[in-house]
Amino acid sequence: MTKLQNYFEKFDPLHIGTLPQRSYFIPFQKEEAEEFKKDRKHSSQYIDLDGTWKFSYQPNIRTVDVEDWLNDSEKFEGDLKVPSVWQMNGYDQPQYTNVRYPIPYDPPYVPYENPGGIYRRTFTVGKTKENYYLNFEGVDACFYVYLNGEFVGFSQISHAQHEFDVTSFLKEGENELVVFVLKWCTATYFEDQDKFRTSGIFRDVYLLKRPKEHLTDYVFKEDVNVSEKKAAVKLEFKKTNPELPVKVTFLDGEGQKLFEEEITENSLEFNLKDIHLWSAEDPYLYQLYLETPEETFYKKVGFRTIEIKDRVFLFNGEPIKLHGVNHHDSDPKTGPVIDREDFLRDLKIMKDHNINVIRTAHYPKAPLFYEMCNELGFYVVSEADIETHGVVDLYGKGRNANYNMIADDPIYQEVILDRVAASMIPFLNETSIFMWSMGNESGYGVNFEKGLELAREIDDSRLLHYEAAFYADPNKEHDYSNLDVHSRMYPTFKEIEDYFEDYDKPYMLCEYAHAMGNSPGDILDYDYYFQKEPSFMGVFIWEWTDHALDFGDGKLLYGGDSGERYHDGNFCVDGLVSPNRDIKSGLLEFRQVYRPLRLLETDRNKNRLLMKNMLGFLDAKDSIHVAYAIYDQEKAVKEGQLDLPEIKPGEEVWVGFPELEELNAETGYVHFDYYKDSMGEEVFCGMDSYVPEEFAWVLKDFAETSASSKLEYEETETEYQVQTDRLSLAIGKHTGMLHQLADKKGGFLEKAADLVVFRAPTDNDRKIKLEWEEAGVFDYETRVYTSSVKEEENSLSFTFEMALLPVYREKIVSLTLTWTIKREEELSCFMHVEKNPYVPSLPRFGVRFPLKTSFDEVRYFGYGPYENYQDKHQASRLGSYEQTIQELYEDYLQPQEHGERSFCNLVEVEDKTHRLRVQADHDFGFNFSLYSIEELREKKHSYELTENDSHDLIIDYKQAGIGSNSCGPELSEQYCISERNWEWGFTVSFPSEK
Numbered sequence: 005m006t007k008l009q010n011y012f013e014k015f016d017p018l019h020i021g022t023l024p025q026r027s028y029f030i031p032f033q034k035e036e037a038e039e040f041k042k043d044r045k046h047s048s049q050y051i052d053l054d055g056t057w058k059f060s061y062q063p064n065i066r067t068v069d070v071e072d073w074l075n076d077s078e079k080f081e082g083d084l085k086v087p088s089v090w091q092m093n094g095y096d097q098p099q100y101t102n103v104r105y106p107i108p109y110d111p112p113y114v115p116y117e118n119p120g121g122i123y124r125r126t127f128t129v130g131k132t133k134e135n136y137y138l139n140f141e142g143v144d145a146c147f148y149v150y151l152n153g154e155f156v157g158f159s160q161i162s163h164a165q166h167e168f169d170v171t172s173f174l175k176e177g178e179n180e181l182v183v184f185v186l187k188w189c190t191a192t193y194f195e196d197q198d199k200f201r202t203s204g205i206f207r208d209v210y211l212l213k214r215p216k217e218h219l220t221d222y223v224f225k226e227d228v229n230v231s232e233k234k235a236a237v238k239l240e241f242k243k244t245n246p247e248l249p250v251k252v253t254f255l256d257g258e259g260q261k262l263f264e265e266e267i268t269e270n271s272l273e274f275n276l277k278d279i280h281l282w283s284a285e286d287p288y289l290y291q292l293y294l295e296t297p298e299e300t301f302y303k304k305v306g307f308r309t310i311e312i313k314d315r316v317f318l319f320n321g322e323p324i325k326l327h328g329v330n331h332h333d334s335d336p337k338t339g340p341v342i343d344r345e346d347f348l349r350d351l352k353i354m355k356d357h358n359i360n361v362i363r364t365a366h367y368p369k370a371p372l373f374y375e376m377c378n379e380l381g382f383y384v385v386s387e388a389d390i391e392t393h394g395v396v397d398l399y400g401k402g403r404n405a406n407y408n409m410i411a412d413d414p415i416y417q418e419v420i421l422d423r424v425a426a427s428m429i430p431f432l433n434e435t436s437i438f439m440w441s442m443g444n445e446s447g448y449g450v451n452f453e454k455g456l457e458l459a460r461e462i463d464d465s466r467l468l469h470y471e472a473a474f475y476a477d478p479n480k481e482h483d484y485s486n487l488d489v490h491s492r493m494y495p496t497f498k499e500i501e502d503y504f505e506d507y508d509k510p511y512m513l514c515e516y517a518h519a520m521g522n523s524p525g526d527i528l529d530y531d532y533y534f535q536k537e538p539s540f541m542g543v544f545i546w547e548w549t550d551h552a553l554d555f556g557d558g559k560l561l562y563g564g565d566s567g568e569r570y571h572d573g574n575f576c577v578d579g580l581v582s583p584n585r586d587i588k589s590g591l592l593e594f595r596q597v598y599r600p601l602r603l604l605e606t607d608r609n610k611n612r613l614l615m616k617n618m619l620g621f622l623d624a625k626d627s628i629h630v631a632y633a634i635y636d637q638e639k640a641v642k643e644g645q646l647d648l649p650e651i652k653p654g655e656e657v658w659v660g661f662p663e664l665e666e667l668n669a670e671t672g673y674v675h676f677d678y679y680k681d682s683m684g685e686e687v688f689c690g691m692d693s694y695v696p697e698e699f700a701w702v703l704k705d706f707a708e709t710s711a712s713s714k715l716e717y718e719e720t721e722t723e724y725q726v727q728t729d730r731l732s733l734a735i736g737k738h739t740g741m742l743h744q745l746a747d748k749k750g751g752f753l754e755k756a757a758d759l760v761v762f763r764a765p766t767d768n769d770r771k772i773k774l775e776w777e778e779a780g781v782f783d784y785e786t787r788v789y790t791s792s793v794k795e796e797e798n799s800l801s802f803t804f805e806m807a808l809l810p811v812y813r814e815k816i817v818s819l820t821l822t823w824t825i826k827r828e829e830e831l832s833c834f835m836h837v838e839k840n841p842y843v844p845s846l847p848r849f850g851v852r853f854p855l856k857t858s859f860d861e862v863r864y865f866g867y868g869p870y871e872n873y874q875d876k877h878q879a880s881r882l883g884s885y886e887q888t889i890q891e892l893y894e895d896y897l898q899p900q901e902h903g904e905r906s907f908c909n910l911v912e913v914e915d916k917t918h919r920l921r922v923q924a925d926h927d928f929g930f931n932f933s934l935y936s937i938e939e940l941r942e943k944k945h946s947y948e949l950t951e952n953d954s955h956d957l958i959i960d961y962k963q964a965g966i967g968s969n970s971c972g973p974e975l976s977e978q979y980c981i982s983e984r985n986w987e988w989g990f991t992v993s994f995p996s997e998k
Contacts, residue, residue, distance in 0.1 A: 006071040011158045012146050012189035013112045015415065018422050021149070021157020023137070023167045025429035026221040026242075028371040031214060031299040040302065049299070051127065051211035053181070058124040059084035061095040065120030065186050073122050074153045074182055080124055086209055089144070089202035089339045090121050091566075096187070098339070098553060099201045100563030102572040103445075105394035106201050107188055114188035121204055123183040127211070131176045134213045138181075140166040141370055142207025144340075146189040150182040160191040162206075163367035163389040164426040170211070193410070194419060196394045197366045197444065199332055199576065200551060202339045207370050215298040217245045222301070224292060224433045225465065228279070228309045230321040235279045235307050237263075239272045246270065253293040256280070262290075281320050282306025282435050284360045285621045287381030289435065304378060306435035310466055312488060317467075317510045317541035319383075319438065322653065324620035325534065326383055326542030327598040328361030329354065329580065330515060333369070336554040336583040347373055349585060350548065351380050355682045357587075357595040358689055363514060363544045366391050366444035368427045377436035380683060384436040385469060385514070385544075388427035388455075390420065390443025407475045412449020420451040421458050428462050439467040439488075441514070448476035456486035471514050489541065494518065494972040500533045504540075512542040518971035519545055519590045520578035521767030521896050525876040525966025527597045529976065545594060546971065551576035552583040552897055559947050560897055574767070574898045574944075578970070582895070589870050589894065592879035599690025601628050601678050604656060606694045611664040613694075617651040624651035628689070631677045632661075636668050638865065638884035646676065669696040673882055693881045711827045717793070717800055724793065724802050728829050731994065739786050740804035740821050742853070745831075747994055749917045754854045754954035759786065759808060761816055763847040763901040763963065764940030767970045775844040780810020782941070787815075798827045816843050834989035837961075845980035847901075848963040849988075850929075852937075854954035858915035860889045862932050866908025873904055873929075875965035875979045882907070889932055889955055899940040899949055904931050904963055912995070913957055922959050924990040929960035961988040 011017060032040045032047035039046040058080035062068055073079060084093055091098040096119055099106050107115055129136070138149065138156070146160035151173040159166040187203045221242040228235045241250060247268050254263040254274070263274050280288040289304040311318050318324075331350070333342045354362070362382050364373075367389035377384050392410045396403045410416050420443075428440055440463065442455050452470060459468050471491040476482045490507065492499070493515040503511060517524035524545070534540050552560035560583055563571035580591035601624055605614035617624040630646040642663060651657045667674060673695040680689045717726045723734045723743060734744040742757040762781050765773040776782060787807050794801040801824040807815040821835040833851065867877050868885035871894055894902035905911075906929040912921040913932065922930070933940075936952045943949050965979025 005069045008065065008068065008070055008148055008184060009158075012118075012160075012186050013114060015112055015190055015419060017158075018419065019157070019159045019166075021168050022159050023169060025165065025426055026167075027223060027433050028165065028430040029222070029301050029303070031212065031218070031301055034295065034300045037300065037302065049213045051213060053125065053127065053209040053211060054086050055125075056083050057086050058082070059090070060122045061090060062120045062122060064117045065184065066116065066118060068120070068122070068184070070150075070184070073124075074150055077124060077180070080122070084121070084123070084204075086123065086125075086205045087142070087207050087341050089204040089206050089341065091202045091204075092337070092339045092553070092555070095121070096203070097566040097568060099566070099568045100199070100551070100571050100576050101201065102198045102575050103196070103393045104397050104570060104572070105193070105196055106570070107192060109193075109394065109398055111193045112190040114190075114192060119187040119203070121185045123185065123205060124180065126178050126180050128178050129174055129176065132213070134215055135169065135171045135218070136174055137212040137214065138168045138170045139210050139212060140205065140207070141209070143183075143185055143205050144203050145191045145195065146186050147205075148184040150184075152179055160189055161389055161423055161426050162191065162195055163369075164423075165371075165430045190419070193394075194390055194392055194423065195367075196391045198393075199334070200339060200553065206339070206341050215296075217243070217248050217296075218299060219243055219248070219250065219294065219296055219301065222294065222433075224303065224305050226305075226307050228281070228307050230281065230309055233277065233279050235276045237274050237276065241270050243270070248296055251293075251295040253295070255291040255293070257288055257290060259291070279307050282308045283320060283621045284381040284383050285619055285627075287379060289378060303433055304375070304435075305433065306378065308435065308438075310438050312467070312510055315507065315510055315539045317489075317539075319620065322620050323538060325618075326361040326512070327534075327594075328359045328363070328383070328542070329545045330363045330365035330547040332365055332547060332549065332551065334549055334551050334583070336552055336560060337556075339553065342370070344372060344376075347376055351376060351382065352683055353581065353585065353587065353591075354382070354548075355380065356687045356689070357591050358598040358600065359594070361385065361542060361544065363387060363441065365547065368431065371430065374431055374434040374436055378434060382436055383438050384434070385439045385441050386427065386431060386434075386437045387441035388423050388443045390423050391445050392447065393445040395447070404475055407472070408447035408449045408477055411447035411451050411472070412477070414450060417451045417454055420455045424455040424459055425462065428459060432463060437466065439469050442468070442470040444471070446472055448473045448482065453483045453486075460486050469512075469514070493546075494968070496973040497529065497533065497976070504537050507539065510539045510541040511537065512540070512544075514544050515546040516543055516968070516972065517545050518578060518768075518968040519547065519580050519588075520575070520968075520970040521898060521900050522589075522871070522894065522902050523578075523766065523768050523966055523970065524590055524593070524968040524972075525768070525873060525979070526968055526972070526976065527593055528878055529875070531597050545580060547579050549579035549581050549585070550583045550897060551579070554583070559945070562897065575970075577897045578767070582897070586895075589876070589879065592870055593876055596690055596878040599678055599692075600624070600680060601630070601651075601690065601692075603676060603692035603694065606664070607658070608664055608667075608669075608696070611660065611662045613659045613661050614656055615648070615651060615659050616656045617653055619653050621653055623653070624648055627680060629679050631679070632663070633675045633677075634663060634667055634672060635675070635883070636672045641672075642666060667696070669698040670700050672696070673699060675881065675883075691881065695882055715798075715800060715825070715827050719793070724791075726800060726825055728825070728827070730996070731825075731829050733825070733831070735802050735823055737791050738788050740788050740791070740806050741786070741851075742823075747918055752853075752855055752859070752918075752920055754856050757851060757853045760850050760852045760937065760958060761808060761846050761848060762937065764899060764937050765847075766900045766966060767898065768967050768975075769847070770970055772844065772969070772975070776847060779816070779843045780813040781816060781843070781847065784808045784810040784816055800825050814842070815840055816846075817849075829994060831992040832989060833992070834987070836985070836987050838985045839981075839983065841984060845964060845975075845982035847981075848958075848960050849981060850958045850960035850963075853920075853957045853959070854952075855913060855920070855957050856915070857953070857955050859913045859920070859955050859957075861914050862887055862889065862892070863910075863912045863914075864905055864908050864930065865910040866927065867906050871903050872906050873963060873966050874906065875967065875976070877906055889934055892932055893934060895946050897946055899935070899943050899946055901937075901940070901963075903933060904929050904960070906963070911957075911959070919995045920957075921993045921995055922957075922990050923993070928988075928990060929963055931958040931960065932956070933958075959990055961986065
């Protein structure tokens with residue numbers, strides 16, 4: 005029996021038979037140029053090995069007889085598409101873990117039962133003198149390659165380019181390729197990224213057919229003088245034959261030839277003038293052709309400068325702000341397998357929503373991604389495939405005390421250096437990359453100091469980043485000289501303030517505003533510091549997309565749903581878009597905060613607007629168009645286009661707006677909508693509003709009532725029962741709440757109203773909800789101590805002294821609550837509330853009206869049309885909105901609080917026969933939901949939800965803010981409900997015109 009040679013549990017060798025890393029390229033024949041530009045597979049030198057392979061899943065690769073599988077093709081029992089991962093195709097199970105290693109910590113060893121997949125396919129080559137190179141762009145976790153029964157090599161690093169010279173292994177005619185892929189190996193300890201753990205050949209596989217004498221590598225370098233618009237270009241070549249001639253042709257973006265020369269030397273320099281600089285806003289690319297006697301190469305390249313001056317990041321000499329995301333490769337049906345259409349879909353949504361920078365969390369992308377970023381215009385932080393976060397979960401010292409145990413142990417140094425080089429060398433010619441990151445959450449020590457030194461040797465033209473340097477052992481001296489930025493994750497605002505008291509490097513948040521579930525709620529608060537500090541260079545939301553898997557039934561599954569023994573639940577469901585790329589409200593918040601134009605001030609005396617261009621390189625006049633609408637209460641009375649003057653990048657300019665003369669300051673407001681070009685399509689990209697200080701939050705038709713001749717009540721043991729000409733209602737003497745409410749057309753309530761101080765916890769409540777549970781916030785009783793009635797000529801008032809009391813805990817709140825019914829058939833509620841100071845800040849305080857399900861439409865005047873909260877309302881604005889209860893629902897994979905509308909002063913729900921209106925002379929929030937709070941709290945997946953037997957309308961004094969405490973700082977005090985006492989009320993009326 006011949007077993008696989010055990011390279012997979014060794015740190016030496018890391019690779020066998022692989023060629024040295026080189027810059028990524030695909031050669032082609034000159035006449036194929038135009039088709040090649042559309043798709044690299046149109047090169048006749050590219051032999052595509054993607055497609056259907058024979059496959060066999062093995063529960064333990066150690067027990068496999070290699071010779072049997074090399075000699076007996078009938079042993080393969082199934083087929084598997086390449087690229088793919090086998091866990092998404094019926095074999096094994098995916099596992100989601102965040103920090104914890106998926107295997108026992110015992111480097112370099114992995115579990116004895118080590119699953120694997122055996123892949124087989126054939127391909128044909130004719131009689132040829134060319135060389136053949138086998139390329140794998142991504143295999144998880146390590147793999148052995150056999151060709152025609154002969155061992156070719158072994159390699160690891162899941163997200164890397166692996167190239168083998170297979171010329172000597174080929175034969176004329178049919179060739180058999182067999183690949184053994186292992187689930188776990190030494191690489192597992194260095195690839196502990198927060199994602200689903202899957203296995204297989206998940207990126208493209210291909211052969212390159214090349215002449216004996218060929219170019220083996222080239223690097224494009226530029227030295228740009230921005231002020232003079234000049235560039236010195238240097239090309240460096242590696243060849244199999246030093247005398248191989250290379251013809252260099254350089255064209256502009258329109259195809260005009262700027263330079264051409266044939267050389268045999270290994271380098272070439274030439275100068276250009278009047279260059280067009282590349283930026284994410286204006287991604288202008290030149291065209292580089294390289295021709296050898298038998299091959300052609302093509303690359304689009306751009307000119308830009310990257311520097312830090314006086315602790316400020318400058319791109320093309322300008323201080324720009326980077327606002328973007330962390331992007332994992334993730335699809336609900338294919339896992340980490342992403343193709344051109346997938347990338348294009350993501351990048352288009354990003355472009356539409358004002359994202360200008362991407363961190364490739366936490367590994368390099370496939371080459372196609374960088375080329376698309378070059379062309380579409382994104383700044384890229386390209387990260388090495390390194391994460392050893394699992395060490396913090398080891399027993400013993402624990403957590404961050406263990407953080408540096410791999411980073412500072414020289415036995416692992418070659419692994420780190422190998423991964424740094426593999427992450428950089430293939431992508432040296434990619435214009436979009438401005439920063440290299442050494443990896444993620446792996447501690448700091450001598451190995452990363454050496455890794456940074458190597459990175460600087462490989463490329464001294466870009467910035468170097470590594471956030472985990474923050475966790476270096478304070479008792480040791482460390483070298484930080486090769487780190488260009490101070491990077492942090494999820495800091496408190498106090499930490500940010502402290503940093504800028506005394507600092508030496510630009511500051512960036514490589515992760516912040518954790519977008520898990522209904523989130524993030526604190527983007528604007530971070531933006532205050534981002535805009536204030538010139539050295540605050542960039543922010544990166546964690547993260548782009550929710551991770552969840554769909555095995556064909558439409559149900560989206562997260563950690564634990566596939567039978568994993570160890571998992572981290574829904575912590576992977578933390579993106580700005582859903583797994584299917586539905587846009588979530590958090591992305592709308594991001595788009596608004598990072599809009600390209602801002603209204604800073606409105607001067608009504610001079611009818612002008614102070615506007616700031618937030619772009620780095622484009623004039624607002626040429627890149628943004630503005631539409632306005634002037635409103636009087638609920639209706640737009642005038643609409644038009646605002647002609648912008650020249651507003652250079654970063655400038656603030658007063659813009660005339662004579663239409664302000666037509667604004668009624670007490671009842672009117674103005675909305676401004678911004679539009680930009682996004683990949684050839686005009687898209688909405690932000691907005692601003694002007695609401696005068698004099699604006700009255702009361703609509704004219706609030707007074708629409710009629711007096712009742714009848715106003716009387718009866719008292720029973722349990723209720724006060726009230727009758728007017730049109731209304732009948734009952735108030736519970738032992739609850740202080742409405743038990744019944746009806747008019748002549750029928751009832752409104754399905755069951756009794758109640759006071760609510762809880763919400764279905766959001767993902768960001770995952771920590772404080774433990775305090776809420778401990779304080780009894782989710783399980784309490786209403787206790788009425790006294791009740792009284794006050795009769796006046798035109799009203800009846802019912803007052804209750806009461807409290808909310810959890811079992812075995814002291815009261816949550818005490819309150820005096822009064823219901824008043826007037827002859828105008830309006831019902832008002834007023835309360836004075838005192839909160840127990842020992843109870844944590846509350847999730848909410850409100851009154852829940854369980855309405856009959858026939859009520860399914862709502863009209864409101866307040867902030868809309870999207871869900872919004874105290875700290876998450878930038879994407880919404882003042883206005884009158886009409887929506888159905890279904891439209892208010894936000895589908896979060898794990899059910900939670902959603903759909904609140906804040907800053908309202910009128911809410912009106914209706915069915916086909918009558919209306920119920922709630923109004924106030926101050927703002928309040930409301931929630932109108934198909935699902936009860938209890939149902940949302942109980943269920944773990946949105947597909948498990950059952951609609952309630954009532955449509956619950958909750959009128960909120962307040963709801964706590966959203967924040968980002970699932971992986972960020974605690975909710976800011978200003979967004980908590982922690983005040984000791986408050987007074988609050990609202991009026992319920994019943995318009996008769998329905």
